[in-house]
Every structure is written in structure tokens, then in C-alpha cells.
Amino acid sequence: MAFLSNLINGLSLGSIYAIIALGYTMVYGIAKMLNFAHGDVIMVGAYISFVSIYSLGTPPILALLIAMCVCTVLGVVIERLAYRPLRSAASLAVLITAIGVSYLLQNIALLIWTSNTKVYPSIVNFGPLHIGSLTITGETIVSIITCVVIMIALTLFTTKAKTGKAMRAVSENRQAAELMGISVNKTISVTFAIGSALAAIAGVLYCSMYPVLVPTTGSIPGIKAFTAAVLGGIGSIPGTLVGGLLLGIIEIFGRAYISQDLSDAIVFAVLIVILLVKPNGLLGKKVTEKV
């Protein structure tokens, strides 16, 4: 029974990692850059929904929608102001810019909301489910379902919708896509918009499960989710799901059965081993660079 409850805890933590990792994976797949500010967009989303619930008294669903809107705009603005001017610059310059944006967001949050810890009110208002001696919290159920729904929706979007197909085209070959009449800038903006909206959802879910909110709340889940994206194969949507869930389960199982002190170390050790065996991640495609 303890095994089952650990498995469920791992799945719920992993599903949040997977939702966050989607943001990394989509941006990497399409814009070929690592958006290290993604974790901080999660934090902004959590703060926006916190303010909306706590100060404006909106119902949780509305707060989530507001947070998604704000984060979408934020993501697009960040891309427009910080990343687009560097589109043709060296990838290292973009990477450093992303780290800069990350610190900028953290410090703006520090100014607006101060660094005093806020306790996040859970948006899930149905109680835990009891199956025998197993207890499953409402947050767990919601985050697993949300994760699956998002994965299905996103897969359908990228295979069926016109914008989704444009994304894949830009991902495969930017120049060729542009020649076929696809606006690369618009497509990348849409990618950032979707990734940031997902970040808002992840922020709300993460803080509902672990209700402590400070300006650095996004950084640890951000790094773990980035690891999940690399583990599953960065750029691949199903890979992200597998990587996220696996990472959550490894973290919880490592803590429960191997060592509480080493659980984070185990997570990253597994990453190293997998990358040694499969350098493109579990489900990543092997891409040969065209010269």
C-alpha cells in the first residue's frame, strides 16, 4: 500500500513536471533556444492567481484564467523584447539573455510581492479520495487529469491544426518554412504564448499541492522540469510526458526507498546514465545537422 501511495505521489509530482517541461520542449523544438526564464513564468502565474483569489476574491477557475492570460502576454512580450532581437545571434547570447530574464522576473516579483512567504490557497475544493487505506488528494487527481488532457490536446494541435503544422514546419526547417509562406516570427510568438499559458496552469497546480509561494518558487521545479524534458528527449511532446512522469516517480521512490538525503542526486544521476546511453533522451529524435 505504501508502494501504491508513493507511486501516486510520484505520478502527481511528475505530471506537474511534465506540464512545465512542455514549455521548455516546445520552445526548444521550435525556436531552438533554452528559455531558462520559463520557471519564473510559473512563479508569476502563481502570484497572479494568488492575488486574484486573495485580494480580488475571484473564484479559482477565473483566477486560473486570469493567470493564464497574464502569463501568455508576459511570454509573448519576453520573446518580442528579449529573444527576437537575438534571433540571429549566437545561441550562447540567447541563453545568457534567458538567464537574465529569469533574474529580472524574480526581482520584479520581489519588488511587487516582497519576499515574505505567502501560503497559497488550493484551487481544488474537493476532499481526498479514500480507497481502502490509500488516500488520494484532490490536487493529485486534478494534476494527473490536467496533464493527460494537455498532452492529448497539444498532440492533436500540432498534428491537425494549421498553426500547429506551421510549428512543426518551423521546427524542421526554418528557412524552408519561411519560403512556404509561414511567418516564423508569428509561429514562435504562438509557441511562447502556449508555453507560458501552460506555465500558469503548472504554477497554480504546483502551488495548490505545495502551498508556499516566494519569488524563487519557480526555480527548483523549473530546473527539474528542464531535466525531465532532456530525459524524455527535448523537442518531443510524448517524450516530455514520459520524462516528467519518470522524474517524479524516481524522485519520490528514491526518497522513499533509497535515501531521503540523496533523492535529488539520484534524479540527476539517472539523467546522466540515460544521456550516456541515449544522448537524445528516451524518445528524442536523432537529428543530423545539415551543413
Added chain:
Amino acid sequence: MKKAVTLVLVLVMVASLFAACGKSGSSDSDALKIGFIGPLTGGAAVYGNAAKNGAELAVKEINAKGGVQIELNTQDDEHDAEKSVNAYNNLMDWGMHVLVGSVTTTPCVAVAAECYKDRLFALTPSASSPDVTKGNDNVYQLCFNDPNQGKASAKYICEHFPDAKVAVIYNNADAYSSGIYQTFEAEAAELGINIVSVSTCTDNTSDFSVQVADAQNAGADIVFLPIYYTPASLILNQANAIGYAPTFFGVDGMDGILTLKGFDTALAEGVMLLTPFAADAPDAATQSFVSAYRETYGEIPNQFAADGYDCVYAVYDAFLKTGLGTDASSADICEAMIEQFSSMSFSGLTGANMTWVNGMVDKAPAAVVIKDGVYVNAG
């Protein structure tokens, strides 16, 4: 050209001489200059602000009585060792005579080393690691140090819950938390307390499902949490989510959980904590402090406020006994204060007849229990 450059450089040097003069001149003042360092923002801000408010209240009272006046300069360190040393340097530039601080352990250990080097007397309201006083003959603690807290908690649990099964969750990345745990464990072994589960976390842990489940599966009735209130709030939340309701027992780091913004205080119902100060204690000194504090800051003071308040009084009393004037150097004041503190007995809000040995305080421990969102004396 060369001459002009030389002339400019000489002028700059002369100007800097005057600048230095201006600085040392400005520290001439007939008040006792007490510096205060604590986390006024950040995760530990509840402690820092409470201690600062308490200290300010004491200064206000002392200055209103006339006699030797106190000038208090408060600095924020965000519970960060490096920022705390910067704050200390600011205070030294300001001309501090005595330091009250730092409030939290990690910054205080860093600042204590500076105090020792500069021969500046420091009394910390609440930094409880033995590392604060170890090797620093001029750094004193008003609070229990960790061995005392762990030991006192074990004694308290043994006395009040003799047959309880006890689980412990502590932060092994934090000197404060693991320090308390080690002495708790040693004392528990001696008293025969039944510890059924021990689990750890780090500063970045937000998922406590494994630790909480471990305590629940071991059938613990008491969960001892020698950690700060922010992770403790996560533990209370996650225990509640799976319907596990043991008695949680914290130490001074748990103090502040009720003032956490957005925290559902119902989760803390029945939580016990070891603290030398309970705002509902009936004695006159506590009651007048509580009412003055509420009037000024609009909330009920916690232990840290009382610690800050006591610190200023203890420093002030000892300073008057030294017979030195405020024109004495901080190093002379330091030596005289060490002599006073190692021989005097001080009674304040956080304990009667406190005495000090090697910088460590000795006083009787007490516990409070949270009932309807307020602390009630648990005896």
C-alpha cells in the same frame, strides 16, 4: 599634462583625508549606539521584524525614562550570511557600541566571527547554534542554544507524553535543525523515548509526502519538527491532506506560523511549541509588554519580540553596571560587558534569573499549545 594629473590626484587624496575625518567626527553622540541585524524581509522575516519591534519598544521605554539614551540602528540581512556581514560593516561605520543580533543562526555565526575580530560585544536574541558562542568570548545568547532546545523538548515530551511514539522530520541541510535533532536524539535515548520514524528534508524540499507517510505508517502520535515554520506549514498541509492528525511539536523555529499570510490557522490547531514566552502569561511584566506591543504594532507579540525586548534591556542594564560612558570605545565596552554578563543575573519576559556561562544562557524551558489560532500556556 603630467603635472595636471598629479595635481588632480593630490587633490583627491587630500579630499579623501577630509572625508575620513567627517566620518569619525559624526560618531560623536552621547547615546549608547545599539546596532540590530535581522531578516526584515525574506523567508525568516517574521522573526526579524518581531525582534526588531520588540527592541524598538524597549528603546522607546528606556529613552522615555531619561538617563542614558539609546540610539538604535536596524539593518536587514534577509537571513543571508553575506548580507548580514555587510549590514554589520554598515553598523561599524555608523559607530555601533554593542550589537543585538543577528536574529537567525547562519548569519549570526558569520557576524559573530567579525564581532570577535573587532572586539565588539554582541547579544543575539534568537540565534541558537552553539557555533554562535563557540570560541567567541564576546558573543552571548539570550535564547536557548540548540542543545538546550533539543534536550528540553525531549524532557518535555517524556514528562507529558510518557508512552508516545515519536516521529522526527528535520532539515539535515541546516545547522539549526540538525543541531536540535542530534541533542534531542541523545536525550531521547537516555530517557527511553520511543522514536519510531526519523526522516529528513533539505531547504528546497516541498514534497513531504514520503516523510509524512513514514510517520503515519509507523503509528507516531507525536511528530517532532525542529524546523522553520515555512516547511512546517507544508508538512501540516500535507498531513491534513491525507487525514493524519498527530500532535506536532515544534521549537522556536515554529514560532511565526500563525502570521504566515494566507495560512489556514485551523491546520495549526493543537500544535505545541517549546518557547520561553507565552503572550497569555498572567504576570504584570508580560501583560504590560503585550498591551504596549499591540497598541504600537497591532498584533500579539511572539517569542522573538520578547527576545528582542529583553536583549535591549539586558544590554542596557549591563552597560549601566559597567559604569562606562558612551564615549568609551566599543572594545572597552566589550571587555566590561563580558565581565557583567558572566556574573550578573537578568530577569526579563523570557525567563527569570537568567545566567550566562561561556555566552550560553541558562533558564527554565516552557511550552505553549495553539488553540483557536493563539498561543496558550501549556505548562
